[in-house]
Amino acid sequence: MKRLSYFLGIIVLMSACKSNSDKKLPIYGNRQAVTKTVDGKTITDTVYQTIGAFKTINQYGDSITNKSLDNNIYVADFFFSTCPSICPIMHRNMLKVYNEFKATNGIKIISYTIDPKHDSVAVLKKYADKLGITGNMWWLLQGKKEEIYALSKNYLVTKPEEDAKERFIHDGSFVLVDKQKRVRGAYNGTDAKQVDQLIADIKTLQAENVK
Amino acid sequence: MKIRIIGGLVALLFILIIASCDNEANIEFKRYYSSGALVYQTHCQNCHGAKGEGLSALIPPLTDTIYLKNNKAQLACHIKKGIKGKLVINGKTFDDAMPADDLSALEIAQVLTYMGNSFGNHLHTIDVQTVELNLSNCK
Numbered sequence: 001m002k003r004l005s006y007f008l009g010i011i012v013l014m015s016a017c018k019s020n021s022d023k024k025l026p027i028y029g030n031r032q033a034v035t036k037t038v039d040g041k042t043i044t045d046t047v048y049q050t051i052g053a054f055k056t057i058n059q060y061g062d063s064i065t066n067k068s069l070d071n072n073i074y075v076a077d078f079f080f081s082t083c084p085s086i087c088p089i090m091h092r093n094m095l096k097v098y099n100e101f102k103a104t105n106g107i108k109i110i111s112y113t114i115d116p117k118h119d120s121v122a123v124l125k126k127y128a129d130k131l132g133i134t135g136n137m138w139w140l141l142q143g144k145k146e147e148i149y150a151l152s153k154n155y156l157v158t159k160p161e162e163d164a165k166e167r168f169i170h171d172g173s174f175v176l177v178d179k180q181k182r183v184r185g186a187y188n189g190t191d192a193k194q195v196d197q198l199i200a201d202i203k204t205l206q207a208e209n210v211k
Numbered sequence: 212m213k214i215r216i217i218g219g220l221v222a223l224l225f226i227l228i229i230a231s232c233d234n235e236a237n238i239e240f241k242r243y244y245s246s247g248a249l250v251y252q253t254h255c256q257n258c259h260g261a262k263g264e265g266l267s268a269l270i271p272p273l274t275d276t277i278y279l280k281n282n283k284a285q286l287a288c289h290i291k292k293g294i295k296g297k298l299v300i301n302g303k304t305f306d307d308a309m310p311a312d313d314l315s316a317l318e319i320a321q322v323l324t325y326m327g328n329s330f331g332n333h334l335h336t337i338d339v340q341t342v343e344l345n346l347s348n349c350k
Contacts, residue, residue, distance in 0.1 A: 132267040
């Protein structure tokens with residue numbers, strides 16, 4: 001009997017190890033099989049959908065492009081500073097992500113404004129100050145409206161829409177992007193539980209990159 | 212013996228009457244409070260938070276019991292007409308606008324009873340008559 005329980009215990013321990021090391025986040029978006037010739041051998045490789053190029057300015061007036069995020073795991077969302085509906089709750093939740101990783105290198109948050117006409121660099125800086133964010137961990141980005149709206153497709157979220165009453169309708173998603181600029185997760189930014197999952201998934205992604 | 216029983220019954224009746232009076236006020240409070248919780252969730256919570264905590268320096272919390280107590284008569288107007296300009300809450304200055312929300316007097320009474328008795332506040336029931344009176348004095 002005693003032996004059996006030891007045995008069971010070992011099995012439980014082993015399965016715990018297994019599930020830990022196997023944990024991997026899915027890769028979202030379209031993928032293509034590409035066949036190429038390397039050193040005379042034909043190999044087939046999978047090419048995943050990635051976030052395309054964009055040109056924006058952050059709250060400090062610095063130019064930020066897709067390249068500025070090279071070698072970073074990052075979380076992206078779409079917002080506007082005068083948003084009366086879901087943005088406050090999104091950014092209350094995003095502050096949790098910010099506070100968790102603000103001292104960690106290689107993790108960033110970017111929030112694209114979908115109202116670039118109102119959300120100038122000065123407005124974004126004021127918003128950042130009031131939100132209580134400093135440094136370069138969380139960038140609030142202003143770009144060309146059409147370009148930002150088109151980017152939503154890259155992030156696999158609903159394209160923002162202008163609306164007479166709500167002014168702008170947009171997706172409340174937080175999108176997790178890996179160092180290869182592939183989408184690895186999407187979370188409802190208004191749901192505290194899903195944001196906790198996002199924090200856990202960022203840690204999983206960090207571990208994956210170490211290997 | 213008989214007198215004792217009658218006396219006991221009278222005392223019991225007396226207690227019941229008092230208890231039912233207390234209950235009526237209590238029931239009214241509970242009705243306002245629980246409906247108010249729903250109004251709060253749909254109209255206020257996104258910005259002011261589930262615990263009335265606000266959002267950094269952008270959105271003021273609802274935990275400043277002294278402010279709410281001192282401005283009790285203006286709260287209905289704040290909701291109905293929105294707020295512009297500076298507010299000092301818990302010693303911090305806030306200067307963003309709160310949008311107007313065209314709620315009915317009853318909904319305002321419910322939500323004020325809810326927030327007025329949550330987040331550390333104790334303003335008791337703010338009923339619909341009080342709200343109607345306060346709304347007629349909006350600046």
